Amino acid sequence: MNRIEKVMQTLVKNNENAFVPYIMAGDALVEQIAFLEKAGATAIEIGIPFSDPVADGPVIQRAGKRSLENGTTLRGVLRTIADIRPIIHTPLIIMTYMNPIMALGISEFIDECSRSGIDGLILPDLPIEEEEIIAPFAEKAGIEIIRLVTLTSPLERIEEISKKGRGFLYAVTVNGITGARKGFNEQLGEHLQRVKSVSSLPVLAGFGISSPSHVQEMNQYCDGVIVGSKIIELLEARDLAGIEELINASKITHVKN
Numbered sequence: 001m002n003r004i005e006k007v008m009q010t011l012v013k014n015n016e017n018a019f020v021p022y023i024m025a026g027d028a029l030v031e032q033i034a035f036l037e038k039a040g041a042t043a044i045e046i047g048i049p050f051s052d053p054v055a056d057g058p059v060i061q062r063a064g065k066r067s068l069e070n071g072t073t074l075r076g077v078l079r080t081i082a083d084i085r086p087i088i089h090t091p092l093i094i095m096t097y098m099n100p101i102m103a104l105g106i107s108e109f110i111d112e113c114s115r116s117g118i119d120g121l122i123l124p125d126l127p128i129e130e131e132e133i134i135a136p137f138a139e140k141a142g143i144e145i146i147r148l149v150t151l152t153s154p155l156e157r158i159e160e161i162s163k164k165g166r167g168f169l170y171a172v173t174v175n176g177i178t179g180a181r182k183g184f185n186e187q188l189g190e191h192l193q194r195v196k197s198v199s200s201l202p203v204l205a206g207f208g209i210s211s212p213s214h215v216q217e218m219n220q221y222c223d224g225v226i227v228g229s230k231i232i233e234l235l236e237a238r239d240l241a242g243i244e245e246l247i248n249a250s251k252i253t254h255v256k257n
């Protein structure tokens with residue numbers, strides 16, 4: 001069983017909520033992974049910098065630009081992860097656009113991920129209809145593809161997508177790009193409940209989540225959250241207590257709606 005599947009099954013069984021931080025791979029990757037594991041992250045999403053991050057807002061775009069300027073490469077990130085894998089127990093998920101994968105070669109990419117002990121992939125610009133180009137390789141290597149559903153995904157499509165994986169379903173909370181939001185559409189709770197009602201996988205909400213109250217709000221409807229831009233802002237501000245506060249907010253169990 002894949003690490004992601006194992007931790008998610010345990011969390012759901014204990015009626016606990018997941019907290020998955022996203023960080024941009026760069027010079028401080030090892031320290032950041034170690035800190036997030038100690039702070040209680042359920043899994044860690046690691047972004048590979050890319051020159052045209054179409055789904056990303058300014059915070060992640062800037063982090064990616066800095067990382068590229070510092071010479072970060074996909075292969076280099078996977079080598080770093082291979083080095084620390086023996087001491088890191090938290091599931092690690094690579095989030096990357098397809099271009100860096102195509103440049104390396106799909107089969108070579110999956111082999112490197114497997115050697116590094118990567119547990120999951122989030123591939124935001126690979127439509128489900130085209131995932132056959134990589135899914136068989138990932139499946140064979142025991143690497144989970146974490147699929148995204150949006151506010152406009154029809155319920156039957158959400159149900160079908162949720163049958164494909166064994167990790168979790170990524171429910172995007174806004175129409176648009178990543179980046180901390182002040183608030184969310186008032187129909188979001190209902191939408192997450194509908195996703196949850198048809199999903200055979202745990203459902204994690206992501207995009208825009210940037211405060212402990214957002215975390216607690218989302219956890220009334222789903223099995224956890226993914227937070228990226230706010231985590232990067234807090235890391236840039238060296239506000240580690242702020243990150244711990246967000247993670248601890250996911251530890252408060254709720255009566256689910």
Ligand SMILES: O=P(O)(O)OC[C@@H](O)[C@@H](O)c1c[nH]c2ccccc12
Nearest residue numbers: 022055124178179207208227228229
């Ligand atoms: O940054 P936010 O608004 O907290 O959203 C999570 C997001 O950062 C992370 O999951 C991610 C970063 N880049 C992406 C591109 C597409 C989908 C998801 C992502």
